[in-house]
Amino acid sequence: MTIAKITPSLVKNWPVILAGKERDRFYDPEIRGLSAEVRQGGGVSFRFRYFDERHREQTIGLGRYGDVTVAQVRERAKALRAAVALGQDPAAERRQRRAVPTLASLLEGTVLPQLADQRGAGNHRAYAARIIQAFGKLRLDELKPADITGWRVGMVKAGLANATVNRHTAFLRMAYNKAIEQGLYSGTNPAKSPGALPEGNREQYLTVIQVKALVRALDLEPNRDAACAILLLLLTGARRNEVTQARWEDVDFDLYLLTVQRSKSGRRHHIPLSPPAVQLLRRQHLRTGHGEHVFPGRAPGKPITSLRGSWDRARRAAGLPDDFVLHSLRHTYASCLVNRGRSLAEIAAVLGHSQLSTTRRYAHHAPARLVSTATLAAETWGLLPTMEQCYDTN
Template identity: 45%
Template sequence: MAAMTITRTMLRDLPLLPKGGTKYRIFDDRLVGFIAEQRQTTITFYFRYADARGRRHEIKLGRLGDVTVDQARKRAEKLKAEVSLGGDPAADKAKLRAIPSVEQFVAERYLPHVRERLRAVVNVEAYLRKRIIPEIGRKALDEVTPQDVAELRSKLIAEGLANGTINRHLATIRAMFNLALRWELYQGRNPAASPGMLREQHRDKYLSSAETRALVKALDADKDPVAAAVLALLIVTGARRGEALNARWEHVDFERGLLTVPRSKSGRPRHIALSPMARAILQRQFAVRALAPNNPYVFPSRKLPGQPVEGVRGAWARAKKAAKLPEDLRIHDLRHSFASVLANSGTPLNEIGALLGHSQLSTSSRYSHHSPQRLIDTATVASRAWNLVPEPDAA
């Protein structure tokens, strides 16, 4: 090791390394920390410094030929100034290298996190696998920009996906980066903070009283009483299909009139209130439990021991046809019908939300327009309080 001024001429005139020698280091006598390291076939530049804790670090500046002596010196000068101002270039570089790619973050951190909390994780996995990862997966978290998100959004639109499906993709990206920021995996902003959500048109299809009675009658006569009972429970509780299919006897409390869902769509437990009719449906199932005494499910499979009924699509199709209901009526529309009739009867939105297990009042507010007269009557309260409502004409 020697100390001298590192110049292009000096490096050009360096003698070859002695036989058996591996490297020879030259420390610049003008810029402390600037080093040229000679090996058998290359010369590489480094900058050495000590951090605030006295730990020594070296940063590789490049090989001669890839960079010039002057370029390496200028880079070393810049790093020395940064250190003098309290910086730690090596730590900053290590921190950048530690930032995972989107694909790595999703596999190692994000999906394990959401699998513990979301019931609908299958949808999230599909959004990531099919479209999000192929588009931005190779980029580090801090490299993804709002423009990247905008381009993905444009591709989803061009693909012809429904607005709601596009919004679910964008919401997944937003949630993913929010977690990465919360866990301090990188510094910056969420590139999907304002992803440009599209306007969604909710599909409004609700059963009338006559249609509901016809459907219940058709279910009572269906050849599959277990599947029919599932659908009947959905009609009178507004429960989700999966909540009914996966109901177990340990979750039924006849005394309190509750069916507990240990893990709802939001990932949290929820309690389904059982009306007298809902309780009667469950009691009928309990009465025939002797047919499957070892099956823990309220609606047991007739084919697979210890498993719930496989599905209800067959019973649904037969009942719709027998009740002369629209072919495009979905099982999930039973949940909307339940909420709609509550709204029309004047049930407050917060109570509807509690019954349906909505985590946000905005989700329940979509049913408010189904009770216009109730809203008109409520709006009239203010005018009546001000004595602005005209008195009816005397008979």
């Protein structure tokens, strides 16, 4: 081992490497662990070597001469020597920093696969795509709260609703929490408390006149499967996926029940059907009952995937507000039942609200009163006793 103080003069006037030797290395006598190395063909690189608390040798590269100066190398080596003396492990800390995943690798490799079987997986992918577009190349410890603030402002300026922006932020916060829980990241969560943007009241309701206008518009909609799926949403107050993914094996015409094997809460839910809803389903069964799904999609063996086009056409034809969304049919249905004096417990059972779990057994048995409750909306809108607007099977 050759010992010599590492100086600019030594580096510039490196002794000739003897024939047969691949490299020469000099160790600095003043800064223990600092060395300089030259290889055949030229070029000097610097290293710092130390032993960690478990007496394992660790080496940290300090760069090549020309990229760094000798003075910079010596100052860096002194700082590392002091850190080691204080019980730190600079090499382990460097490895830990390098192991921190990027936002893209965390979302694509960890978060999305773990959420793939959960409801809302499509929304999760959409949130992840927007996050990756903005921050995908950053490592988790590089994203700052100020970056998230600017990102949220940009989404609002791009026309996204405050509620949508809040969902993106919540998804990002959840992703960081998963990284921390699984030991992929040990820092703070930059999305921990950015504050929720104020959300407008999306619980819009249709009047009786508007409901009848919507039914007439759906009667003229060329996509009959989509039109009847929307009508069933109106008549049951069900969630969109509960209708679009319904299977004939889950429809009980005798008990007036549509069973949702896995609702939003993750539990089985039984939707009581009013006579118009049953009639609509009977007509649909006559037309498409040979398949597995109540509302078949374009792909063989798959359910309908989107109601957007039919909904937009019917909404415009009915003269409904541009911001009236499909999910608000559920609010319209619930508000009608409330206005007719039904109890919140009964309505919760009809709609499948899990927080009133004591009422769930009534929905399972579909007692006459719940069927009557489910019928009130159609009765109010003058859609009893028939539902000819759905379509003619002839």
